[in-house]
Amino acid sequence: MNALKLKSDFPVFDEGPLVYLDTAASSLTPKSVIDAMDAYYKTMPVNVHRGVYQMSYEATRKYEDARENIASFINADFEEIVFTRGASSALNMLARMYEPFIDENDEIIISEIEHHSHLLPWQQVAKRTGAKLVYVPLTKEGRITVDNFKKVLSENTKIVAFTAVSNVLGYRTPLEEIIRLAHEKNAVVSVDAAQGVPHEKVDVKALDCDFLAFSGHKMLGPTGIGVLYGKTDLLDKLEPLEYGGDMVDYTYKENATWKDAPYKFETGTPPIGEVLGLGEAVNYLREIGMDAVSAHESELQAYALERLSQMDGITVYNKTSETGIIAFNIDDVHPHDAVTFFDEDDIALRAGHHCAQLVMAFLNVPATLRASFYLYNTKDDVDRFIESLSEARNFFTSVGF
Amino acid sequence: MRKLEQLYRQIIMDHYKNPRNKGLKDDEGYQSDHIKNPSCGDDITIQSKVEDGIVKDIRHEGSGCSICCSSASVLSELLKGKTVEEAEYIAKNYLLMLMDKDYDESIDFEDAVAYQGVKQFPARIKCATIAFKAFQNTLK
Numbered sequence: 187m188n189a190l191k192l193k194s195d196f197p198v199f200d201e202g203p204l205v206y207l208d209t210a211a212s213s214l215t216p217k218s219v220i221d222a223m224d225a226y227y228k229t230m231p232v233n234v235h236r237g238v239y240q241m242s243y244e245a246t247r248k249y250e251d252a253r254e255n256i257a258s259f260i261n262a263d264f265e266e267i268v269f270t271r272g273a274s275s276a277l278n279m280l281a282r283m284y285e286p287f288i289d290e291n292d293e294i295i296i297s298e299i300e301h302h303s304h305l306l307p308w309q310q311v312a313k314r315t316g317a318k319l320v321y322v323p324l325t326k327e328g329r330i331t332v333d334n335f336k337k338v339l340s341e342n343t344k345i346v347a348f349t350a351v352s353n354v355l356g357y358r359t360p361l362e363e364i365i366r367l368a369h370e371k372n373a374v375v376s377v378d379a380a381q382g383v384p385h386e387k388v389d390v391k392a393l394d395c396d397f398l399a400f401s402g403h404k405m406l407g408p409t410g411i412g413v414l415y416g417k418t419d420l421l422d423k424l425e426p427l428e429y430g431g432d433m434v435d436y437t438y439k440e441n442a443t444w445k446d447a448p449y450k451f452e453t454g455t456p457p458i459g460e461v462l463g464l465g466e467a468v469n470y471l472r473e474i475g476m477d478a479v480s481a482h483e484s485e486l487q488a489y490a491l492e493r494l495s496q497m498d499g500i501t502v503y504n505k506t507s508e509t510g511i512i513a514f515n516i517d518d519v520h521p522h523d524a525v526t527f528f529d530e531d532d533i534a535l536r537a538g539h540h541c542a543q544l545v546m547a548f549l550n551v552p553a554t555l556r557a558s559f560y561l562y563n564t565k566d567d568v569d570r571f572i573e574s575l576s577e578a579r580n581f582f583t584s585v586g587f
Numbered sequence: 588m589r590k591l592e593q594l595y596r597q598i599i600m601d602h603y604k605n606p607r608n609k610g611l612k613d614d615e616g617y618q619s620d621h622i623k624n625p626s627c628g629d630d631i632t633i634q635s636k637v638e639d640g641i642v643k644d645i646r647h648e649g650s651g652c653s654i655c656c657s658s659a660s661v662l663s664e665l666l667k668g669k670t671v672e673e674a675e676y677i678a679k680n681y682l683l684m685l686m687d688k689d690y691d692e693s694i695d696f697e698d699a700v701a702y703q704g705v706k707q708f709p710a711r712i713k714c715a716t717i718a719f720k721a722f723q724n725t726l727k
Binding site: 520522523526529538554561586 | 589590592625626628629653655684695702708710711
């Protein structure tokens with residue numbers, strides 16, 4: 187994989203000297219994805235599943251081909267892929283739809299390293315149903331481990347809601363073993379894979395997770411499209427949250443019946459261009475190979491950590507992370523002050539709590555800086571980042587921080 | 588010199604490192620308002636005490652970046668002793684200045700004039716405004 191060469195696939199790099207280290211928030215978009223969306227609007231900008239004319243038939247075929255393509259990317263079946271607005275929407279939908287199966291005798295296991303969009307929906311389900319929200323104890327460095335999971339797993343566990351990869355600390359959750367143990371207790375496992383699917387090979391059958399969510403815009407696709415994966419027998423027992431066209435089977439005066447999954451969860455005209463864009467993003471990733479993507483990110487992360495370890499005045503919070511996310515701060519400098527410095531050097535980093543306030547509480551900091559790598563980042567990007575970081579540290583010291 | 592350097596070298600570091608009127612009063616003569624910027628964790632509480640139409644005291648407490656924290660200190664010095672009408676007028680025009688809208692340029696903003704430099708960093712404008720917005724709310 188040649189990251190420098192790949193940069194030419196991303197039109198945003200023509201805009202100026204950008205070092206983009208904020209993929210964990212949103213990835214950049216390759217030309218092929220933009221072209222796929224353009225092609226839809228230029229050549230067949232019509233609805234799907236409705237028209238019986240040729241153009242609509244063709245749009246529908248492309249739309250469903252994209253679903254098949256996205257399904258096979260995570261080794262799912264076609265009917266198991268529900269299109270949503272994004273991972274947040276998928277995780278919220280799931281919690282709402284699963285709520286009728288939860289009561290006050292149940293326990294929901296969650297972690298402090300969840301993104302708000304996985305934590306809050308289940309926190310609210312717990313509040314409404316009286317179920318107990320149980321936090322898995324984290325290790326000192328902030329990891330979820332199988333041993334700690336065993337301490338909280340019980341006969342009452344109904345839901346286990348864990349992230350595949352922490353969006354701040356980059357740790358990978360040992361999901362396979364956790365899911366196997368959870369299933370022994372008949373618990374259902376929801377996986378937030380927003381930081382997983384874009385960066386590593388995910389096989390839902392090998393993982394045996396019950397539900398899994400991810401977003402298009404973090405994996406080279408457009409915004410406004412994401413996926414809720416669910417096992418067919420589980421999707422079948424869930425009631426849709428929204429009613430209307432395209433999801434209904436037969437409508438009577440006092441009643442109605444729904445189509446099968448995934449369609450019963452997808453009322454209204456879907457984001458067709460975005461689905462085609464996500465399908466093209468999957469093609470792009472497939473071409474490079476997910477193992478190559480992971481290996482490239484790990485290489486950049488190791489190189490960056492090595493260079494950071496030679497610097498004073500910088501605290502890295504996740505030195506042992508196995509993915510391409512680095513959470514850090516310049517000592518005594520608020521990350522929002524720091525990030526403006528990087529901005530002047532055309533380096534895009536994230537500063538804040540990263541929609542994970544419990545992680546900030548765990549680290550006992552108000553906020554952190556975060557650098558995250560993807561397939562279009564190079565060692566040269568890391569060098570420019572380190573150089574700017576070194577200057578930033580000296581600058582803030584010199585003005586009196 | 589970096590744009591950022593000009594900004595920080597001026598007043599901001601002084602007020603960040605040596606904040607004036609810091610610490611809240613437990614006194615019912617004070618009105619409080621608390622504003623958080625959830626995206627970055629800036630968190631500021633402003634108190635004001637009004638007597639006979641005069642802003643007799645302004646206190647602040649909170650945590651956040653240098654621009655946010657220093658602006659609360661600057662605000663307290665700028666508006667203390669002004670009439671409520673003057674203070675409201677100055678606060679309103681300070682916010683207009685930062686939002687790059689027409690404002691009354693005849694106002695002497697004292698140290699607060701430094702925050703004009705924040706306009707070069709649009710992502711940081713919010714940091715420089717929340718103390719003033721909280722102050723406005725204490726007068727409501």
